[in-house]
Amino acid sequence: MSFSRLSTLVALALAATQLVSAAVPKRVTCADGNVTANKACCALFPIVATIQEQLFDGAECGEEAHSALRLSFHDAIGFSIHGGKGGGADGSILAFNETETAFHANGGIDDITAGQFPVFQATGLTAGDFVHLAAAVGTANCPGAPRLQFMFGRPPPKAPAPDLTVPEPTDSVTAILARFADAGFNPQEVVALLSSHTIAAADVIDTSIPGTPFDSTVGTFDTQVFLEVLLKGTSFPDAGNTSHPGEVLSPLRGEMRLQSDFAISQDPRTACLWQEMINDQTRMQTQFKAAMAKLQVLGQDTRKLIDCSDVVPVPAPFKGPITFPASFSQKDVQQACRQIRFPSISTVAGPAPTLAPVPGS
Structure with missing residues (x-):
């Protein structure tokens, strides 16, 4: 073998070794x-432990976990790709909570901001990092949830977000899609973000029944909410018969539907996107994670942020599949998308359930 050929082979071997080394992520032991993956993230592990203990009762998927997720959305969506609508995912909703909790769309947010504020002050994080880390950690407590991304290093917020940037349950589908588009989201991402309602409950839409869940498996991050919103009997109340605008009647006792969720499930622009989520846990997890990754850095210069996603706990897996609640079946589905086949889903045995309020609401 000639020396030149040997030199070429050695060079190729070294290059291959370097490529393999580059492909293996570097790890740091704190x-x-x-x-x-990054030494700067080491400081976050004790903060995650504090958040779990002081906000989420030691890692529960409860009211506080959903409220933390809701807070991150209400914080970040105050943004426009065209400018002039706030700093996005900057924590302004926590730092300027007296201002932003007074907005109508932020009703009920005052409880979670009051709970988070002293914990936030003790951590030394910026408000934006705290709000979005708490959301990722709280969501991770829910079986079936994806492990959300967390980017570290947001600067402090400069000012409150303006009012009227958060979509409301009484808004039309057109208005909701337009507000999301103004923040940079397409209809598929809108539906994906609504996956959060699987662990959600209503407190302020009807204050006489606080903690009313949006689906029958409120402690699990699954596609049950996409199924149950479609059950027949879910209809808009007559305007003269309700004092709770934004609420939709549900055939399940003890359950609430948002007017906006039902409308989106029926609108031709979003009905198939909604139906495709049903009984497709992987689709929901993947699309929700991607949409949240986008939401949680709105208005931020990501070149200056550090990926600390590995400080977020790994959620327990979904043990599924989802089912129709007892006494319901496909004949009860109000299907708006006929272009795709509706998934085959079994029914739980027994009488129709009555759902209990979510504890802590």
Whole structure:
């Protein structure tokens, strides 16, 4: 073998070794034994432990976990790709909570901001980092949820977001899609973000029944909400018969439907996107994670942020599949999308359930 050929082979071998080394992510072992891809993330592990203990009762998927997720959305959506609508995912809703909790669309947010504020102050994080880390950690407590991305290093917020940037349950589908488009989201991403309602409950739409869940498996991050919104009997109340605008009648006792969820499930622009989520846990997880990754850095210069997603706990897997609640079946589905086949879903045995309010609401 000639020397030149040998030199070429050695060079190729070294290049291949370098490529393999580059493909293997570097890991850092923190002083407390946790492992991360970036040393700067080590400081977050004790903060995550504090958040779990002081906000989420030791890692529960409860009212506080959903409220933390809701807070991150209400914080970030105050943004426009055209400018002039706030700083996006900057934590302004926590830092300027007296201003932003007074907005009508932020009704009920005052409880979670009051709970988070002293914990936030003790951590030394910026408001934006705290709000969006707490949302990722709280969501991770819910079985079936994706492990959300967390980017670290947001600067402090400069000012409150303006009012009228958060879509409301009484808004039309056209208005909701337009507000999301103004923030940079397409209809598929809108439906994906509504996956959060699987662990949600209503407190302020009807204050006489606080903690009313949006689906029958409120402690699990699954596609049940996409199924149950379609059950027949879910209809808009007559305007003269309700004092709770935004609420939709549900055939399940103890359950609430948002007017906007029902409208989106029936609108030709979004009905098939809604139906495709049903009983497709992987689709829901993947699309929700991607949409949240986009939401949680709105208005931020991502070149200046550090990916610390590995400090977020790994959620327990979904044990599924979803089912029709007892006494319901496909004959009860109000199907708006006929272009695709409706998934085959079994029914739980027994009498029709009555759902209990979510504890802590």
